[in-house]
Amino acid sequence: MTIKSSISLRDDQHAFAKALVEGGRFPSVSAVVQQGLDLLRQQDADAQADRAALRTLLAERATGDFVTGDDLRARIAARRAE
Incomplete structure (x- = not known):
């Protein structure tokens, strides 16, 4: 299901x-924003998994x-001596 939503973007x-759309990478500005949200969702999921691990x-x-x-220093010294 697609929901229309009004958002505000800075000029840049x-x-x-728009440049991504004109370059043929995305069909619309909406698709660019959707991809950005999908990436943020994935980053959030990855961060949660990292924290859990x-x-x-x-x-x-x-x-x-x-x-x-x-003991740690002794172990390191022994490894270096090998």
């Missing part, structure tokens, strides 16, 4: 959208073994 935004990783790390700074 309208010029850019980070929360999971942090939760896993919080319950894992703790390594002191001295």
